[in-house]
Amino acid sequence: MFPQFKNHINNNLAFLNGKKLLVAFSGGLDSVVLAHLCVGNKMEIALAHCNFNLRGEESDGDEDFVRQLGSKLGISVFVEHFETKQFAEDQRVSVQMAARELRYQWFEELLKIEGFDFVLTAHHADDSLETFIINLSRGTGIEGLSGIPEVNGNLVRPLLEFSREEILAYADANEIKWREDSSNAENKYLRNKIRHEIVPKLKELHPSMLQNFQNTQKHLQQTDALATNHLLEVKHKLFQYEEDQIKIKIGDLLELKPLDAYLYGLLNPYGFTEWNDVKHLLHAMSGKQVFSKTHGLLKNRDVLILSKLNNRVQQEFPVYLDGTPAESPVTLKLEPVRSMQNPEKKTIFLDKEKLNFPLVLRNWEKGDYFYPFGMKGKKKLSKFFKDEKLDLISKEKQWLLCSNDEIVWVVGKRADERFKVEDSTQEIIKITQLT
Structure with missing residues (x-):
């Protein structure tokens, strides 16, 4: 696996070479293998470990393991403790969502304070397949079926080309030790249920299921890119930018076919999700409005006026x-x-x-x-x-x-x-x- 990893970095992610990199490090199989691969490829990395205080002694054991591995590999280790359950209660979100928000918020702080260029995570091909199934079950557009992006701003996932099976084989062959998270074996979480029950069945149906999925995912990503480029052209023609407002002629919108798809592509980036309300607005009386969490859409005679909501502070x-x-x-x-x-x-x-x-x-x-x-x-x-x-x-x-x-x-x-x-x-x- 190491030669393939090295080639993948040089051929597809060469911008990482010579950069200061922060590896999101849980101590599990995937992140441990990623750290070993990066060190073997002479990449400048440090480890960032989150102790979410969710599993008592097990969480503390993960932290000890991370510190010891950092010392063994001769690389810096950053550790942060979080009161995840309290944060979840305060924000009224699930523990999983709270952990995600806390983790990435801390990564952003480390990037700024410590001068790192990119954060690397150990997501792999099986993770992308699981995400595809989750999004498919919930209902989504083409972007939700395109899998996890390899590069998203300063977040990079260099193991997406590799399967969980390949990562495990590399760890076994090189006698690499890692920590097992006991919660990963529980099927009460949707992702774990998909990982343990659905994906194995799919692989039984077709031995090359994962490879076929990766090929399909690339086709979807290319189709998504074509759609995005076309929507940019449509926006250029339809969107009239006036100060902090965007005006869209309703007559021009109604000529687009299929209308539902265009409304989604043009307005979804502004947070709109109630598509029946948006569609009804085209034929509503002047003065009617639809709101997302961030924007307002106003019917004003023969145009729609799109603008950012002002959560203004009294000045x-x-x-x-x-x-x-x-x-x-x-x-x-x-x-x-x-x-x-x-x-x-x-x-x-x-x-x-x-x-x-x-x-x-x-x-x-x-x-x-x-x-x-x-x-x-x-x-x-x-x-x-x-x-x-x-x-x-x-x-x-x-x-x-x-x-x-x-x-x-x-x-x-x-x-x-x-x-x-x-x-x-x-x-x-x-x-x-x-x-």
Whole structure:
């Protein structure tokens, strides 16, 4: 196996040569063999071991084994302890998901702090087959059937070309010792059930099952690449980028066949999963919206408007007579004038004596109200926005100019009646929105 591993690195993963590498190391068969192969190939590696404190003395024994092997091989070992069960409870996720999140989060920290270039994991061909079956059972697109990627950013899996059988044979031939995780023998986990019960049956049906799967996986990956390239061309034609929004003409979308497949390919990267809702949006009334966890999709007449949701933190910026600070999201110019011209949306005239400086530029909040210029009585901002036909995205971007806690100006839209210039006004301040 070693000659094949060396050739695979040189021919397909040559970018690893000469780099500082961190091996995700459990102490099990796969990671131990990966470490030995890397050392034999004179690759610069260190071991990163997670003690998840899930198996008591067994977990501590794994840690001791890792430290001893690192000393034997003459390589550095990094160990981190995690309170995995507590984290899982706090985050309301499974223990397996918690361990995964904790592990990769720590790897990212080691990359930055210790200056490693890549993380190597010991996933192999059988792992990829198991992932394929899991995704197939749950329902997935073509990307979910393409197996585990060999390279994903700074994460590399150099053993994906090899089977569990080949890895075990190499360990036996070289008298390599490893630790057995007792939980791997339990069938209460889906992956273990597939590993122990389903995959052996498939291999019985066809002796070359794994090799055939690897060939099929490569075909799927190539098909996925073709689809991805085509979708990029379609995006280039259909997506109109305007500031922080993307506009898509509904008429152009409806011409795409098969529509369901195109909607999935174009919008799945933005977190959308409720495809019936997305499809119904194409024929819905203007103003209807669909949300993913990260994005909103708004029907606005004959277009869809796609934008990132603003999980905004309430912000405030002081506004002095000489204007707004450099970090302010809106640039305002304040100047004294002798007379008042006709106010415009981007310009207002105020009675200076009615203002308390510094003014404050802030986000709007639920419950805000003001006294619209030229009207009697107050109006809730939510009602004002509705009358102005502002969509959710525009509302999220709206700023208010305030004096104390009172709104002076819904910036760029409407001034407040309480601060208007009157016959008794001694000093007039002109405020202009520049950006």
